[in-house]
Ligand SMILES: Cc1cc2nc3c(=O)[nH]c(=O)nc-3n(C[C@H](O)[C@H](O)[C@H](O)COP(=O)(O)OP(=O)(O)OC[C@H]3O[C@@H](n4cnc5c(N)ncnc54)[C@H](O)[C@@H]3O)c2cc1C
């Protein structure tokens with residue numbers, strides 16, 4: 001998806017709220033006319049003044065209100081962003097990238113860790129469309145299952161199904177999100193579309209399981225994103241530039257890059273890094 005330059009200028013937005021999610025995770029709410037028009041699956045480049053610029057998925061898209069990103073502090077950029085308070089200012093570019101193709105029908109969503117962030121606006125849109133949503137939300141511990149109460153609220157109807165998994169068994173079902181996905185498929189559940197976002201090896205397992213059951217998949221891919229404009233090549237997978245051709249890649253596109261997807265990516269220095 002190519003955007004006219006006129007709609008992606010860098011701009012300064014005011015932080016309206018910094019919500020505690022877990023000890024190292026915050027949701028940063030801000031007001032911005034362009035992010036308000038974003039579609040589920042899109043991301044922005046957040047510039048933390050004097051520190052760095054980092055890519056982040058939009059976790060809240062309210063067409064009439066606030067937008068938000070949910071950030072895990074893993075380094076200097078994300079740590080500084082998590083510490084920013086209401087009333088402080090942030091630079092943003094975007095929204096960038098393509099978006100999830102919304103399908104009405106029986107839907108399965110498999111998410112893990114910070115990958116749950118873009119799945120929140122997706123779930124909202126699918127529920128509004130009238131889809132029947134099964135959602136497997138995984139994390140290492142309960143704290144890592146982002147947006148759990150928001151997801152529970154959205155799926156608070158009998159036709160939906162929410163399964164929470166934690167690696168340490170501290171909440172929900174013990175084990176991984178992909179174990180739960182495999183069990184559902186072996187129980188001969190059928191779905192019109194699978195959506196997934198999370199660590200790439202997790203999405204690879206979701207891809208392999210979907211392929212073996214003849215199910216269509218859309219993944220929200222994260223690679224190293226620097227320019228976000230298709231110029232620097234840091235985000236490349238096969239012939240795709242994730243920042244521009246993605247973040248959302250379909251089953252057909254994933255088949256093309258099957259020797260790379262979940263196997264290796266380009267590291268910060270551009271070299272191959274194996275998962
Ligand atoms: C499209 C996209 C969407 C993302 N959405 C989210 C989100 O919603 N929430 C969230 O918490 N995180 C998200 N991330 C990851 C986030 O961008 C990185 O954690 C962040 O850039 C790290 O920067 P840092 O300065 O804090 O840490 P650094 O010390 O610079 O790096 C720590 C680690 O983060 C990763 N990283 C560093 N720079 C980048 C980069 N430019 N692009 C991708 N990964 C990088 C590397 O693995 C690195 O080892 C997303 C990444 C991408 C590419």
Ligand code: FES
Pocket residue numbers: 224225226227228229230231232233234235236241242243244
């Ligand atoms: S981030 Fe530069 S080409 Fe994708």
